[in-house]
Amino acid sequence: MSGVPTLEELRHEVALLHRELTRYGLVSWTAGNVSARVPGEDLMVIKPSGVSYDELSAESIVVCDLHGALVEGDLRPSSDTAAHAYVYRHLPEVGGVAHTHSPYATAWAARGEPIPCVLTMIADEFGGDIPVGPFALIGDDSIGQGIVETLRGSRSPAVLMRNHGPFTVGPDARAAVKAAVLLEDVARTVHFAHQLGTPDTIDKQHVDHLYARYQNVYGQ
Amino acid sequence: MSGVPTLEELRHEVALLHRELTRYGLVSWTAGNVSARVPGEDLMVIKPSGVSYDELSAESIVVCDLHGALVEGDLRPSSDTAAHAYVYRHLPEVGGVAHTHSPYATAWAARGEPIPCVLTMIADEFGGDIPVGPFALIGDDSIGQGIVETLRGSRSPAVLMRNHGPFTVGPDARAAVKAAVLLEDVARTVHFAHQLGTPDTIDKQHVDHLYARYQNVYGQ
Amino acid sequence: MSGVPTLEELRHEVALLHRELTRYGLVSWTAGNVSARVPGEDLMVIKPSGVSYDELSAESIVVCDLHGALVEGDLRPSSDTAAHAYVYRHLPEVGGVAHTHSPYATAWAARGEPIPCVLTMIADEFGGDIPVGPFALIGDDSIGQGIVETLRGSRSPAVLMRNHGPFTVGPDARAAVKAAVLLEDVARTVHFAHQLGTPDTIDKQHVDHLYARYQNVYGQ
Amino acid sequence: MSGVPTLEELRHEVALLHRELTRYGLVSWTAGNVSARVPGEDLMVIKPSGVSYDELSAESIVVCDLHGALVEGDLRPSSDTAAHAYVYRHLPEVGGVAHTHSPYATAWAARGEPIPCVLTMIADEFGGDIPVGPFALIGDDSIGQGIVETLRGSRSPAVLMRNHGPFTVGPDARAAVKAAVLLEDVARTVHFAHQLGTPDTIDKQHVDHLYARYQNVYGQ
Numbered sequence: 001m002s003g004v005p006t007l008e009e010l011r012h013e014v015a016l017l018h019r020e021l022t023r024y025g026l027v028s029w030t031a032g033n034v035s036a037r038v039p040g041e042d043l044m045v046i047k048p049s050g051v052s053y054d055e056l057s058a059e060s061i062v063v064c065d066l067h068g069a070l071v072e073g074d075l076r077p078s079s080d081t082a083a084h085a086y087v088y089r090h091l092p093e094v095g096g097v098a099h100t101h102s103p104y105a106t107a108w109a110a111r112g113e114p115i116p117c118v119l120t121m122i123a124d125e126f127g128g129d130i131p132v133g134p135f136a137l138i139g140d141d142s143i144g145q146g147i148v149e150t151l152r153g154s155r156s157p158a159v160l161m162r163n164h165g166p167f168t169v170g171p172d173a174r175a176a177v178k179a180a181v182l183l184e185d186v187a188r189t190v191h192f193a194h195q196l197g198t199p200d201t202i203d204k205q206h207v208d209h210l211y212a213r214y215q216n217v218y219g220q
Numbered sequence: 221m222s223g224v225p226t227l228e229e230l231r232h233e234v235a236l237l238h239r240e241l242t243r244y245g246l247v248s249w250t251a252g253n254v255s256a257r258v259p260g261e262d263l264m265v266i267k268p269s270g271v272s273y274d275e276l277s278a279e280s281i282v283v284c285d286l287h288g289a290l291v292e293g294d295l296r297p298s299s300d301t302a303a304h305a306y307v308y309r310h311l312p313e314v315g316g317v318a319h320t321h322s323p324y325a326t327a328w329a330a331r332g333e334p335i336p337c338v339l340t341m342i343a344d345e346f347g348g349d350i351p352v353g354p355f356a357l358i359g360d361d362s363i364g365q366g367i368v369e370t371l372r373g374s375r376s377p378a379v380l381m382r383n384h385g386p387f388t389v390g391p392d393a394r395a396a397v398k399a400a401v402l403l404e405d406v407a408r409t410v411h412f413a414h415q416l417g418t419p420d421t422i423d424k425q426h427v428d429h430l431y432a433r434y435q436n437v438y439g440q
Numbered sequence: 441m442s443g444v445p446t447l448e449e450l451r452h453e454v455a456l457l458h459r460e461l462t463r464y465g466l467v468s469w470t471a472g473n474v475s476a477r478v479p480g481e482d483l484m485v486i487k488p489s490g491v492s493y494d495e496l497s498a499e500s501i502v503v504c505d506l507h508g509a510l511v512e513g514d515l516r517p518s519s520d521t522a523a524h525a526y527v528y529r530h531l532p533e534v535g536g537v538a539h540t541h542s543p544y545a546t547a548w549a550a551r552g553e554p555i556p557c558v559l560t561m562i563a564d565e566f567g568g569d570i571p572v573g574p575f576a577l578i579g580d581d582s583i584g585q586g587i588v589e590t591l592r593g594s595r596s597p598a599v600l601m602r603n604h605g606p607f608t609v610g611p612d613a614r615a616a617v618k619a620a621v622l623l624e625d626v627a628r629t630v631h632f633a634h635q636l637g638t639p640d641t642i643d644k645q646h647v648d649h650l651y652a653r654y655q656n657v658y659g660q
Numbered sequence: 661m662s663g664v665p666t667l668e669e670l671r672h673e674v675a676l677l678h679r680e681l682t683r684y685g686l687v688s689w690t691a692g693n694v695s696a697r698v699p700g701e702d703l704m705v706i707k708p709s710g711v712s713y714d715e716l717s718a719e720s721i722v723v724c725d726l727h728g729a730l731v732e733g734d735l736r737p738s739s740d741t742a743a744h745a746y747v748y749r750h751l752p753e754v755g756g757v758a759h760t761h762s763p764y765a766t767a768w769a770a771r772g773e774p775i776p777c778v779l780t781m782i783a784d785e786f787g788g789d790i791p792v793g794p795f796a797l798i799g800d801d802s803i804g805q806g807i808v809e810t811l812r813g814s815r816s817p818a819v820l821m822r823n824h825g826p827f828t829v830g831p832d833a834r835a836a837v838k839a840a841v842l843l844e845d846v847a848r849t850v851h852f853a854h855q856l857g858t859p860d861t862i863d864k865q866h867v868d869h870l871y872a873r874y875q876n877v878y879g880q
Binding site: 028029030031049050051075076079101103104106107108110112113135137138162163164191195 | 244338339340341398401402404405408409410412413415416417418419420422426429430433437438439440
């Protein structure tokens with residue numbers, strides 16, 4: 001998409017992006033969700049609650065305000081809507097949020113252990129260790145607060161919420177989903193590395209160099 | 221399906237639900253089976269024995285009474301039919317049963333170790349630790365008895381039968397299959413978490429809160 | 441297939457059975473192979489060497505005699521042909537052979553460690569522990585001898601050849617492939633079980649009971 | 661392809677070969693890349709930077725000189741182009757290069773640990789232990805130098821670049837991709853073997869025998 005997407009384009013894009021969650025095995029059954037901020041408006045689009053990935057279409061994606069109230073759509077919004085909305089209210093640079101229970105990332109979250117920056121891919125995309133957020137109950141602002149507090153002090157677009165799973169953010173929904181995919185990739189590789197020894201860490205100055213290059217030079 | 225399904229609809233639904241077992245890698249070759257109680261009758265529908273998942277259709281799903289005797293269909297019922305039938309006879313609230321040898325859940329079963337409630341997804345769907353059932357030989361009521369005795373004292377819709385594999389139940393076959401899918405998901409994540417340390421447990425009051433919310437608020 | 445298959449039916453069947461190797465992730469690139477004895481003749485059909493699984497058709501399956509010499513077909517037979525041929529010469533009850541480097545089974549083979557009978561599925565299909573065969577170089581009868589010597593004293597249709605990978609046998613090619621699929625399934629589950637503890641073993645008398653039942657009662 | 665491929669055939673072949681990276685789960689999102697030397701010219705074809713595997717076509721594959729400068733194509737070349745170019749300049753026998761972050765191979769790379777030759781498949785394809793290359797920053801000749809220095813003293817077509825991931829080479833792009841696929845296969849199996857014990861090593865003379873046979877006898 002070039003330029004500012006319409007609401008219809010955004011619903012279509014967000015519906016399609018959910019396919020990346022199933023393609024990479026980040027979600028089971030109906031768990032997981034992606035949202036996008038509607039540019040220039042106090043609105044977001046998000047997955048409906050408990051709907052099968054096979055049945056997800058642009059039409060089923062719902063529109064909510066930034067307090068999570070349904071504005072348009074026939075279905076109830078995701079049960080994680082309050083957390084997405086809180087992130088959009090408090091982090092104005094964020095245009096997309098993704099949430100999964102991807103298995104390796106969630107295992108790090110269950111132990112409350114940050115993923116150490118031992119791979120160039122972690123330096124590239126996350127700019128350092130991938131941080132852990134607090135345990136929080138679903139249903140009020142606790143999860144959103146935990147995400148925002150953890151990500152504010154970090155270059156990482158990903159936070160590992162304790163006993164729960166990862167949330168990722170980005171300038172748009174595609175970037176948030178990309179972060180979710182790369183997070184699980186590195187969570188898995190570092191898990192494997194730790195199973196048989198201790199990987200070397202990468203010097204801070206090299207991490208900075210890699211992060212700066214990837215953010216500015218990679219891609220088209 | 222809304223309202224009470226016909227026998228034909230139920231066979232179709234159960235045939236389709238078996239695809240979720242292969243989609244999520246819960247079964248190999250012809251192992252694994254799903255059944256549904258026929259509402260209002262002392263009958264169940266179940267997978268035939270040793271039939272390939274590629275060849276499973278609504279027509280090949282057989283109808284049995286609740287002692288496992290074939291009532292309708294050209295094929296022999298699943299070799300686990302006696303266990304399913306026992307569950308329907310003794311747990312009237314159960315409308316569907318699924319059985320797999322999904323690898324991570326079966327590994328917990330092989331060690332005879334319950335899966336501890338260290339993830340919000342476990343609290344949501346299973347309401348606490350996922351319990352272990354006894355070792356039982358196939359062919360008589362032993363497996364059914366082990367399932368019923370274990371699930372009666374638990375909020376969990378899943379039991380890990382020792383040295384064998386999981387059985388899951390639900391108000392209908394779809395719910396039983398959902399429990400089988402989420403069971404393998406959490407069995408795997410908790411396995412990963414334990415490989416590199418010890419995950420935090422979730423306080424009992426938080427488990428209760430999460431379980432109550434998920435059972436009542438999630439979905440459409 | 442009912443009755444005695446023609447040579448053409450056998451080539452078709454063996455071509456199709458190779459798809460199960462890729463479906464279950466038992467092989468990479470062109471590694472792995474399946475063969476079938478031609479009933480009533482001193483012939484076998486087998487995969488050609490180094491041919492992509494995407495390009496495998498009934499026409500590309502070659503016919504060899506039971507010393508591995510090409511009898512019919514345009515391509516060179518599998519580099520494991522001598523081992524298959526040796527098995528057919530020395531085990532007259534075997535009608536099919538499969539060979540893979542499936543990852544979990546091969547890991548047990550690399551350690552030279554039998555897979556212990558700790559799952560009902562192992563008792564059902566393999567009738568006890570799954571045995572290890574000797575290290576053998578490819579190209580002469582060494583591999584075939586190792587397979588035959590190991591399987592003669594065992595109910596198992598599978599042998600884990602040291603530092604190499606599994607060979608499985610059966611009354612026909614389908615049964616050999618089934619054994620390859622179930623072998624990897626149980627190799628993986630027992631691997632997982634051992635990673636976090638020690639699984640319970642199953643009493644010999646229960647193993648015998650399960651094996652007898654599965655061999656005689658399961659399926660259509 | 662028989663004979664010398666045209667530039668158009670080479671772009672088509674390289675576009676198709678990228679599908680093997682996704683098929684075997686060697687790459688996530690847009691990471692990973694394959695290139696081929698243009699026979700008889702100081703040119704190479706390579707994946708463009710940050711382009712989705714779904715959208716990769718012969719047309720999108722770009723042509724560069726052997727210092728990495730774009731010669732033909734509408735997109736920017738892969739951010740790893742300098743490394744591929746360095747390999748082609750310094751190893752004239754190399755006609756194809758592949759780079760992935762495949763998880764098990766990258767885990768060995770993160771620990772800086774060579775993969776020991778404990779499987780016949782490793783002897784066949786890699787001729788011994790699979791070596792580790794130095795840590796190197798992206799963007800100049802460091803990665804290329806590390807690859808060339810490591811592979812010059814080895815029969816292995818694969819090098820595990822520290823904290824980064826594998827690079828593989830071959831006489832053409834197909835051979836380089838094959839090495840990437842088999843590398844991940846053996847990295848995974850040896851990982852599994854080490855998790856529960858120590859695999860037997862294979863005698864040097866047997867490794868030599870297996871390597872010589874596979875390089876000369878296998879395939880059509």
